[in-house]
Amino acid sequence: MAQVSMTVNGKAASGEVEGRTLLSSFLRDQLKLTGTHVGCDTSQCGACVVHVDGVAVKSCTMLAAEADGADVATIEGQANADGTLNVIQQAFQDHHGLQCGFCTPGMVMSAAALLKDNPKPSEAEVRDYLEGNICRCTGYHNIVKAIMAASGQDVGAIAAE
Amino acid sequence: MPKDGGIGASTKRREDVRFLTGVGNYTDDINIHGQAHVFFLRSDVAHGTLNSVDTSAAEAMDGVVRIFTGADFEAVGGMPCGWQVTDRHGEVMQEPRHPILAHQKVRHVGEPIAAVVADTLEQARDAAEAIVVDIAELPAVIDMKDAVKDGAPKVHDDLTSNLCYDWGFVEENKDAVNKAFEEAAHVTTLELVNNRLVANPMEPRVAVGEYARGTDEHTLYTTSQNPHVIRLLMGAFVLGIPEHKLRVVAPDVGGGFGTKIFHYQEEAFCTFAAKACNRPVKWTSSRTEAFMSDAHGRDHVTKIELALDADNNFTALRTDTYANMGAYLSTFAPSVPTWLHGTLMAGNYKTPLIYVNVKAVFTNTVPVDAYRGAGRPEATFQLERVVDKAARELGVDPIALRRQNFITEFPYATPVAVEYDTGDYHATMDKLESMGDFAGFAARRAESEKNGKLRGLGVNCYIEACGIAPSNLVGQLGARAGLYESATVRVNATGGLVVMTGSHSHGQGHETSFAQVVSEMIGIDANMVEIVHGDTSKVPMGMGTYGSRSIAVGGSAMVRATEKIIAKAKKIASHLLEASEADIELKDGAFSVAGTDKSVAWGDVTLAAYVPHNYPLEDIEPGLEETAFYDPANFTYPSGAYACEVEVDPDTGKVSIERFCAADDFGNIINPMIVTGQVHGGLAQGIGQALLENCAYDADGQLLSASYMDYAMPRADDLPMFQVDHEDGTPCTHNPLGVKGCGEAGAIGSPPAVVNAVVDALQSAGKDVTHVDMPLSPDRVWAAMQ
DSSP states (O other), X not given: OEEEEEEETTEEEXXXXXXXXXXXXXXXXXXXXXXXXXXXXXXXXXXXXXXXXXXXXXXXXXXXXXXXTOEEEOGGGOSOTTSOOOHHHHHHHHTTOOSSOSSHHHHHHHHHHHHHHOSSOOHHHHHHHGGXXXXXXXXXXXXXXXXXXXXXXXXXXXXXX | OOOSSSTTOOOOOTTHHHHHTTOOOBGGXXXXXXXXXXXXXXXXXXXXXXXXXXXXXXXXXXTEEEEEEGGGGTTSOOOOOSBOOBOTTSOBOOOOOOOSSOOSEEOSTXXXXXXXXXXXXXXXXHHHTTOEEEEEEOOOOOSHHHHTXXXXXXSSTTSSSSEEEEEEETGGGHHHHHHHHHTOXXXXXXXXXXXXXXXXXXXXXXXXXXXXXXTTEEEEEEOOSOHHHHHHIIIIIIIOOOGXXXXXXXXXXXXXXXXXTSOOHHHHHHHHHHHHHTSOEEEEOOHHHHHHHSOEEOOEEEEEEXXXXXXXXXXXXXXXXXXXXXXXOXXXXXXXXXXXXXXXXXXXXXXXXXXXXXXXXXXXXXXXXXXXXXXXXXXXXXXXXXXXXXXXXXXXXXXXHHHHHBOOSSSEEXXXXXXXXXXXXXXXXXXXXXXXXXXXXXXXHHHHHHTTOEEEEEEEEEEOOBSOOOHHHHHHTXXXXXXXXXXEEEEOTTSOEEEEESSOOSSSOHHHHHHHHHHHHXXXXXXXXXXXXXXXXXXXXXXXXXXXXXXXXXXHHHHHHHHHHHHHHHHHHHHHHXXXXXXXXXETTEEEETTSSOEEEHHHHHHHHHSTTSSXXXXXXXXXXXXXXXXXXXXXXXXXXXXXEEEEOTTTOOEEEEEEEEEEEOBSOSOHHHHHHHHHHHHHHHHHHHHTOOOOXXXXXXBSOOSTTTSOOOOGGGOOOEEEEOOSOOOOSSSTTOBOOOSSHHHHHHHXXXXXXXXXXXXXXXXXXXXXXXXXXXXXXXXXXX
16 A cells, blocks of 8 residues: 545545555545546546646546646536536536536546647547547537537537537 | 427526536445445356356455355346247247356356455455356357257257247238238348447446345445336345335436346345345446446347339338347347337338237347337338338339328328327428438539549438337236336425426436426426436336336326326415415416406415415315326327438448438427437437447357447547437327427437448449448448449
8 A cells, every 4th residue: 555645626635545546446435536437447438537737637547656746637626616617517518518427527627628728629629539538428419519619619500400 | 489498498407517517426426334345257158057166265365255156046036027028829938047146057258157245346356366167168159040040059958949939920910911022013122130239328337235234124226227117126026125125226327228227136236245244235337347247239130021012102011030138038128129129110101011020039148138219220220221222123212212101191000009199201301301401412422422432311211119108008018017107296385396206317307307397387497396316215106217208208297296286286276365266377386366366376375285274174185295107098109300421431431421410200399408419319329330339249159349449439520410300390199298209219210321321322333232231330331342
């Protein structure tokens, strides 16, 4: 067992972990941050995406020990300070970009990482970026629309119903 | 102008806030103090004799609480099957015992052999590696036609063969159908495969069992679409726990698509082990486990023949299907290729004579059961493919051939035992032709060809039977359950109310749309209405959510219960207003006396019900709570017409969807935004089946597609933006909301459109290709072109 310490959503967090403990497990089981979901075991689905030092990471693919000292952001820390939904979260609600909600935390975290690097992505760029996030409910139509809307683009014209 | 609330409004979903902020409550988020974890050791061979399971070394390992094997469950019931099919000779289907843990034999890769309960999951997994299993491998049967040959290895030694049943429908029509084929001017024949799929909700299955020794009460938290059904099946048929001592909770559930309908061994195990170990016991499926333990879908092999007269009228239809059951009968498996498939073979057409034969077959594979659409996609795919092929053989326009044979008068009794209440197939086709800009297709094809691509346009129709189902009818057809729904409306003293519905929401947004209905009926703000579901201790009874039944059956129960509330509230209001009950009107949350300005607010009436100082106690009881059970009079029959345009790269065989249009008739719509989302999701799954997804076994029964590395889920860059229109549908005539259901349509209607489009593209290049089996992966399309 090893001691790990990190900042999670702006707060100090630490715990004892086995060498094999994944970051996703540490967040869910020890910190009780169960908004980060695990939907597969081959790093394909993206439900577990968090940000580590500002970079989108599949937390099932990283050991908790590797995140020692890092600044980690999860879905629980994404809302505005007053508790209202942030721009991306609000766009997902406005455009019905989620159904069962299981892939949603990963989608929102991936979308945030995309828009940080590419503030006005095209539809093709959004679809390409989401290659590592699987959604089984929405057919992606409304997710793509929500992300483009969150970037301030007019989605009325590009996303026919 | 769009409404801003109530029925017909695209109200934003209230459940989204918790999902978007990471505070949903999925089953895997539930951890109970003192819980142990279970890891299932699963068979890695498809078929074999289980000689021994030596757990001695594993039991001595750190953290191990107890290890269970099949012998521990000999006194417990097997997994029950909820539907008994009677075959064409009047014999009931063969129904093998389905143990919780394998006993004496293993019959598919992934079948659980032993269960290790330990303090931590890692300890359970480590200990499982120390279990020594001795299996004498037997030849496996994987191919269905091989499985029913004489001398084939038997999946179950105590059954007469691997044939579960040989079903004929309608058996009495068989000779007349055959005669019509002899007299036909043209017969089109098509052999095809409806590929095996895995539902793959993004949330893997989870079960947490808990036992309270002091009260002898069991609780199971589980990822289910129908917790009451699990309570009934597991309590009565597996573990022998009375329903009043068993609570089943299905909290936020991350998608179902059918595969979370069924009662699974892991649920029974965790409930059983919680008492046996006197600790809560939790199981969380890995994705790989999900691939080899969640019930699979589809897997039919079919020959379909269509007979036409000299004027191109359909005169008869004949189908011959092998349907894979897998190694055991999953909960509703026998109903899928029969009553959910054969009854839909008329489609949108007035074909007068139909005969459907289905042979259900046991193989050494994971059990197969309902997956989004369940039997109806299989029916639609073969029918719409053979109609398209007929149009090409006859050199007529595929849309014109369909229109010529459309049913136009309703109600319409089909020759396959169902009666469509409403529909307007020409109207949906008109809408599709306009949405799809078919007039511009030739120019788009020319543009694609200029870029070295082939372009194809595929069109098809679909009909489905939803709102499952009239209980007396399904009882006659072999269902071992009623298929009504219940709702309780509990109005609080201060006017807010709670609807406890037996429907379950796992992505469908019931918390929003159900509240829209009740708030409109009473005329109060939707925020005063709370929807509660998924807990047998709160909801009186429920058959759950599947078969696009929630609003049609669960919503109808809710309407009936709310009508009872309103009727009682009117009695209270008439007393308070000193007016005749017949003169009381409810509008915008206030009761008024017709033709006067006398009124009393909703909240005053509800308060009077609980503080009955001025109250008609001689006529009615205090309180305001009503329950209704709604048993539908008929199925509902959503219908639609879909169009797909594809580009095919002739060098690689890669297919890309360039345009997809869906014109649906869902009857009345409660929340258009949610309905549109349901169609999108169904289309993605149908396109996934057509182009990408395939659950593959090798000849030895090894599952080749057991992860997302091998099973091609549709990703964002595989799909286009969809054009969807479901306005102005024909309302259902037999339920109070006029609704039909929308959850499965996209998955039912889209596969034939895709395949029709690809065949059209290939034929446009002069290729003599009449069919390609799904999924239309580049290698298959390229090979078909050579």
